Amino acid sequence: MTKKLLLGVEAIGQGAIDGGISGVYAYPGTPSTEITEYIQGNEMAIERNIHREWSANEKTAFESALGMSYAGKRALVCMKHVGLNVAADPFMNAAMTGINGGLIIAVADDPSMHSSQNEQDSRYYGKFAMIPVLEPSNQQEAYDMTRTGFELSEQLGTPVLLRITTRLAHSRAGVIPVDTAASENKLKLPADPLQFILLPAFARKRYQTLLDKQSRFEKASEESPFNRYIDGKDNSLGIICCGIALNYLQENFPDGCPFPILKVVQYPLSSQMVRKLEQQVDKLLIIEEGYPIVEEQLKGFFGYGKPVSGKLDGTLPRTGELNPDIIANALKIKTENGMPMPSLVANRPPALCKGCGHHDLFKALDEVSAEYGDGHVFSDIGCYTLGVLPPYHSGNTCVDMGSSVTMAKGAADAGLFPSFAVIGDSTFTHSGITGLLDAVYEKSNILIMIGDNESTSMTGGQNSSALGRIESICLGAGVDAEHIHVIEALPKNHEKLVALIRQEIAYNGVSVIIPRRECIQKSARRISESRKQKPAHCVR
């Protein structure tokens, strides 16, 4: 029972290990990455040889985790919010099949878009799939709810979605873990051999089973030790706090909130608990991080019932993450303000690292693409998205993983010439390969630049499943060998790279140029680690 300082994501990792998982499956994505990294570095996980290798993308990760669950063992699958879009197909259907071994899908949302392209709220996915959702309010709950979440999943026979947001993911606090980790499940096939076969005739039965389970799911929320009703003296207002919103409210009332509170950290929303609050108070305030999902559910469509306020009526801002000041303003509590920021303070946006190989890619691409005017470069998700910023201003789109290849193809179909795709090695592995197949099949006139830094760098330098095999994958996908070029991304190769780009623009078909050089952050880490290990090698 030693207290450990853990990030919310690390608490989830520890909770999963102590909950008896046999595998974690994930594709890195801020703010979810460190769940998997924590497990990768954990002694017990290594000792038990828990599966902990990265997957090619969230869909393959999800399906592998489902396979482990099918085989009777407990599995955790982790991703960022937009990753669940990629895994949505197996996600929705896993709700239909149900589970055999406990299955938790940990999804980290990013309100305020610190490192993301939208702020979608994964609780909607939970509702969409009709499965229970857990939304811990602090690090200790992140640990406890993950650990016990596997039991919940097995008791209810359903995958469980664990939703956190950036602030809990990346904030550290003391967590007290249990003394003994649960044992791993034994290999055991599903009792019902038809459970995982979603042929229409069987799927209809599974859907009915899922619908029949709904009341049990709600009952589980009611009985959850984590959902809680907190009494208050002043019944003029009742507050429903979802997930970490409770902390921001309590920050404003260090000696206790005068209004009764319903703390919601497990869904589906318990109607009994909501009713209990509603009956006592004059009106309701819903505080939730993300979209107003609970508020929408409770607000009367025809305007009947007690007033419900929150994000929909402007009491709370619709966008961005919550903080204590936002809650104070909603409750008309006076807030403080320090000194204003002096106007000379300049923005300091992230930028490509000094010496990064992507500089070489963009310098060459900019030089050539300038001759055709703006609007020809389809970029993607990764460090190289930063090429959009000064000094390169290179990249006209950044939409979702792999979209550079397919959007370049679509634009080429529309007649845009030349049409460039810029994508990194890991993003290419994640979702670029399938788009490449389409382009090759139709002999689309596009030039794909795969900035291969042998690393998933934006998230900390993880290996991708295609490490060292990018050109052979392109070849296997059917790109003509004469139009696949690998070049070392170095300033001395600038003219060579420019010439290659020109040469491949002239080719009417799919070309791939792979400027390659290991991510300098990754190189630096490798060198510093090898130095650390040196003394051991010297002792013979």
Add this chain to the structure above:
Amino acid sequence: MKCDIVLAGVGGQGILSIATVLGFAALENNLYLKQAETHGMSQRGGAVQSYLRLSDRPVFSDLIPYGKADLILSVEPMESLRYLPYLAPHGYVVTNITAYRNIVNYPEFELIMDEITKLPHRVAIDAEAIAKEIGHAKVSNMVMLGAATPFIDVALESLEHGIREIFGRKGEEMVTLNLQALHAGRTFALANR
């Protein structure tokens, strides 16, 4: 006891080593702690901050409300000014004065120093120079932590334990250098507060 600290810097400057030492000291003293960090995109040379909250009562919010921070501890001068809206009237700014220029529109250094000098409670320290005197530029972050110790109500001894714990795996020499850095920073701040 309550101490809310905004730790500021630029992605890559390693402000989290400061937070780690403070975190260790908090655990040792049975204090409650919450420490929100910046991960992801901004780590690539962007402005980064960590909100570190220590208290003998439970800490609720992971974020510090505006106007409530007891201390802004910044390893870069311009970054120390970015978080002034968080500073409480009694709060201190402890900042390094070595500019980190990775943007083209970095303001004139003298203007930044003018703003820092105007602050009612501040310590401006050349952590790099002190670190080099000690013998290793890498220990400048512990110089900064040392300079902040007069304003953080945590036993110096616990911070020393934290340094032993965290730098121990890098060898005894690094431990000694970092301990020297801590004390040098503290001495400077006590004389120049």
